[in-house]
Amino acid sequence: MGWQGGPVAGKEASSFVAGWLFWTIVFAVLVGPCIYGIWKITAEDTFSLLRVGTGIVTAAFASGVVSWAVNSVVQRHMKKKRIAERKKAKKRKRS
Secondary structure (H helix, E strand, O other), X not given: OOXXXXXXXXXXXXXXXXXXXXXXXXXXXHHHHHHHHHHHHOOOOOOHHHHHHHHHHXXXXXXXXXXXXXXXXXXXXXXXXXXXXXXXXXXXXXX
């Protein structure tokens, strides 16, 4: 039986996650510039397939870093928002 969509590691399933779709979009944007950059920094006699492969791997790694950074920023923002809402709710209960 697979994952049912419940809470994972204390997080609600409804929380925002920049997942595989976001990673794929960033990868598609970065793959061209990464291949071009690798093409420019390698020697002229380097195999073309090696250059393309290295560019693809570089784009995949860079996409992972961007996805991680976006997730971190968004999750931190949502956490601050939840804390502010809790404080507001506590103030209403006291009044």
